[in-house]
Amino acid sequence: MSNRWILSEYDVESPYQQPAPFLKTLKSHGLAVTHTRLIGGRRDGVELLTVNNGDFSFTTIPTRGMGIHQAKHGDTRLGWTSPIEGPVHPRFVPLADSSGLGWLDGMDELIVRCGLESNGAPEFDAETNRLKYPLHGRIANQPTEDVVVEVSEEGELCLSGEVRETRFLCYNVALKTEIRTKAGENGFRIRDSIVNRSAQATTAQMLYHINLGTPILGAGASVVCPAMEICPRDERAASGIADWSTYPGPIDGYQEQVYYMQLAGDENGQTCALLKNAAGDQGVSVHFNVKQLPCFSLWKNTAAEQDGYVTGLEPATNFPNTRSFEGKQDRIVKLAPGASYDIDLALQFHPDAASVAAVEKSIAALTQGTDAKVHRIPQAGWCG
Template sequence: MPLDDPSGIGWLDGFDELLVRCGLRSFGAPDFDDRGRLLYPLHGRIGNLPADNIQVELDQQTGSLVISGDVYETRFLVYNLRLRAEYRLTLGQPIIALKDRVTNLASVPASMQMLYHINFGQPVLSGGARLHLAAPQIVARDVRARADIETWATYLPPTSGYSEQVYFSQPPSDTQGWAHTLLTDGQSSRGVAVRFKSDNLPCFTQWKNTASEADGYVTGLEPGTGFPNPRSFEQTQGRVVELKAGECRDFEIEIEGVSQAGRIAQQISAIQRLQGDRPPRLLPSRPDWCG
């Protein structure tokens, strides 16, 4: 991928995955210096770097499959970060479990960011689809999102010429430390749940891109260490993670396909309990969240 394209958006040349890790040095919008030179490209580099030390473990008794590998983002004399990525699947369970660890391998402190760009299209994404999410506040990223903030949770059918809308939140967690989100189709007959440990992934981004199918009919459910603003802005707001020499940070996510009415109702009920009696406040902006 042409990640160093002067525009800063070369990452888009290869964007087509269900799950994209964005980071590790940066994960947000392109960041430029005062002279217009690119400092950090869109969504970082880690998603386009090769994996080493790949291991596959199969437990035939439990039906558990674990795939893991290491990805290094490093520059001599500048930074040396390692992502240990792990996927766990179990026969008969519609769940992909991710357990990642980012380690600073250098002898000096380093900073990092991480965002999980988890993307869904049809058939779950459809006209009338809904995102179920508990949050004290829903914040519009920009003027475009502000225009439709009252309908942030629902989705249009494929719409030619649609321009993306983005909303920020910080979902609460349950007693086990998990934050819960659920995307259901227009009939609430099937859905997909994204759960994440919010201690190290406190921020959540909803990306709505209900353009035509030819142009990319997709939504992103995106847990992160911060919000996908330019890294320099996130730094000023204290949302860039600082790692001491040898220090690591763990991240856990579960993605579950849901097709049974009882399971959908159970997931929605859990989210409603976390929300409580008060609906989220809809804010047109927050200066400390939107940069």
């Protein structure tokens, strides 16, 4: 068909070749897609798909679970500067490292999915002290199967694929994903479906680690979200609870602070969180549904620029505690054989003060003037 590009059919002879009818369809709608394969170092073999819809562009990584590496609007970058300097090929990410922290060797993306078997802190067997679940799970370091690029007659572009997290006799779950945009849209929309491929019932978790640095993040930047209840993860976070929503500039030696939240949604469960710069004339908003992603974490890591000055807006099915703790709190997705769990998420860039003010107004309407309940210390049931 003239509006589809199946990457696997064009990989053997030329990984960059797009069929002529598809290319013509793209151009007619003011769209462009570039397929590249990186060479050398820890990036070697990583494949990227870069979508340009006019003023806005973004790059996804089929090699790394269809995460979003970075995005741009004009000259403004959405993302952050990681000391990792990725994207890193999964073969260089030691997920089985005995510390449980090997996942951090590949952390570089604007949006990275955490899951599917687990998505939180590393967990160890109480008797043997062997690693049971690594930090943030495995799905971000799995390759994407059956990658397809399509353009509808109306000019909507869709990247789709399936990421499988499978171990014989242990776990058999897949993530089917679609990433959509259209000409002139200042962002993109994601539809993920977590599918139980097994004949047995199973469980899953999902967290979207959405990471933003300069130029949106800076001294005086702030988060605006319809928080109904806020809890510091630990004593370190509790020490900064009064300033949870605002940011300093880079601080050498800064130690991360994390805040767990319950956000309000509209009558359909739709909600939004915004990071805006100090001037309030640029921002990035994340849109999701609290019925699908009922837990929200704010990660503040305003370290020195060379150490990774970044904040994370993180909607999830659960809080990123250990899997066993979250299971005891019944914050876990249960999947019958063949069942699926759908998640909708969108990211939007706001290029001026008027668009920032508009999204702030919509956020304020969700709480209807109700102040958030703020816990000053970690709470049982919230923090593991």
